[in-house]
Amino acid sequence: MAHADQAAAPPVSSPPAGGRGALFGFACGAGAALIWGVQAVVSRQSAADGLGPVDVTILRFLTAALVLMPFALRRLKPFPVGRLGWRRSLALTLLGGAPFATVLVGGSTFAPALHTAVIGPGLIPVFTAILSYAWLKERTPPARILGLALIVAGIGLFSWRAVLEIGQGEAWRGDLLFVTAAAMWSVFAILAKRWGADAFDLTITLSILSLTLLPVLALLAPVKIAAVGIAPLALQALYQGLLVGVGSVFLYATANQVLGAARATLFLPIVPAITAIASALLIGEWPSLTEVLGMVVVMTGMTVAIRA
Template sequence: MNQAVPPPQLAAATRLAVPAGRTPWLGIACGLTTSLIWGIQAVVSRQSVADGLTAADVTILRFVTAALLLLPFALRRMRPFPIGRIGWRRALVLTALAGAPYSLVLIAGASFAPALHSATITPGLIPVFTAILAYALAGERPGRMRLAGLALVLAGVGVFSWQALSSQSLGHAPAHDSAWIGDLLFVLTAMMWTVFGLLAKRWGADAIDVTIATCLLSLLFLPVVTLALPIRLDEVAWGALALQAFYQGALVGVGALFLYTQTVALLGAARATLFLPLNPAITALTGAVLLGEWPSTAEIIGMLLVITGMTVALRSRSVA
C-alpha cells in the first residue's frame, strides 16, 4: 500500500486472525510504528528532491523494489496472477488511482512544497472528500461531531493555503514561493486516494490483495514513465538511490502494510485509524531535524487544526 496515507475504508476489508494471548500493547506498537513510517515518508520524499531525483526516479525505485519483495507472496496467493479475485478492470482502475500515477503526483508535490504540507493536506482532506462523496453517492449524512471535525480540517488546510499564497510568506525562504503548486498536487492525491478507498470498499477488495496487485501492475506504467518523464538515476549517488528504494519500496510499500493490517487485527479498524493524526506531528519534527524545514507559526496552527479535526472526525459517529 502506498502510500502516504492508509485508507480507513480498506481497514474493514482486511481479515487477519488475532493471535491468542496478545495484548493491546502489541497493536499499539504496530500502530505507532506505522505512523512513524508514514510520517517520515514525506521527509524522505522531500529528500529525494534535494538529492537530485525526479518523481519518475522515485516511482521506479519504489515499485520495482516493492514488486520484487511482494512477488513470492503474489505467486502463492494471487489466482489468477497478478490480480487475484479483484479482476483486471478493477485492478487497473485501483492501480491508476493508488499506484504509479499516485506516486508521481505525490513526489511531484514534494518538489514544490515542504514535507509538512504533504503530511497534513493529503491525510487531512481524505476524510473530507470521503464524507462529501459518501453523501453525494449514498446519501450518508455525517454526524454533528464529524462535521465539526471536518470543518476544523478545512480551516487548517485553509491556513496552509494562505501561507502558500501569501506574499508575506511569514519567514519562508524564496525556495518555498511555489509551495501552492505542491499544495494543489496534494489536494489531487487526497481526491485520488479517497476514490480509491471508496471503490475498494464498494468492491469488497482485500487490502493485501489490492496492495500486491497495484504494486505489480504499476510496473506496466514504468516504461511510459521512463519515456515521457526525465530520468536521472544514473546521475545520483548510490546512497540516495538505496534510501528511496529501501524506504519507499520496502518500508512503506511492504512493511507499513503488514504493520497496519496487524494493527487492524489487534485493535480493530476504528482504533487503527486513530493513529493517523500522529503523521503530521512526526513529519513536522523529523522535517525540522533532518531537512531544516522549520514550520512557520501559520503552519503550526494549520497542522494543529488539522490534527484536532482528524481526531474529532475519526472518533465521531458516521451518520447523524
C-alpha cells in the same frame, strides 16, 4: 500519501485486545505512523538528491514488486489480480498506484515535507465524505461534519502563506498536487471498500500492475536515476518500496486486527506531528507559527472525525 498509504488497509473487524496483545497492537500502529510520518521527509530529500518524481516511483514499485512477487504467485489467481479481476484492479492501480505516487512525490519537489503530511491526509476524509454523499448517498454524522470543518479550516490556515506567495514561491504548486492526490486516493478508497478488496492482496496487485505503467511515466518526464549515486537510490528504494510499500501496510493491518478498526485509526492524526519533528531535525525545515497552528487544527479535526 503519505501519506495516503495509510488508507491502504480496509478495516478488518476484530475485537480489541488486552494486555500484551494490546501493547503489540499499539506498537504496530505507532510503527506504521512513524514510517508514514518520515516518508514525507524522505520524499522531500529525493529532490535534493537530484531525483525526480518518476525516479522515486520507479524505485518504489520495482522494490515492492520484487519483495511481493512470491506472495503474488502463491495468493493471486489469476495472477496478479486475484478475485478483484482485471477491470477493477486496473482502475484501482490508476488511482492508487504509480500515478498517485508520482503526483504525491511531485508535490514534495515544490512544497516542504510538512505540507505532504497535512494537506493530503487531511483532505482525504473530507473528499471521501463529499463523494460518499454525492455518489453513494451516505449521510455524515454531525460530529464528523464538525471534524471535517475543522480540517478544512486548519488546511486554510496552514496554506495561507503559500497562497500569499503565489508568483514568488513554489509551495502552492506542491499544495495543488497534494489536493489532487487526496482526490485520487478518496475515489480509490471508496472503490476498494465497495469492491471488498483485501488490504494485502490489493497492495500486491497495485505494486505489480504499476510496473506496466512505469515506461509510460518515464516517457512523460526525464529519468535521472543513472546520474545519481547509489546511496540516494538505496534510500528511496528501501524506504519507499520496502518500508512504506510493504512494512507500513503490514503493521497497520496488524494493529487493525489486534486493536480493532476504531483504535487503529487513532494513530493517523499523529502522522503530521511526526513529520513536523522529522523535517525539522533531519532536513532543517522548520514550520512557521501559522503552519503549526493549522497543523494542530487539522489534527484535532481528524481526531474528531475519526472518533465520530
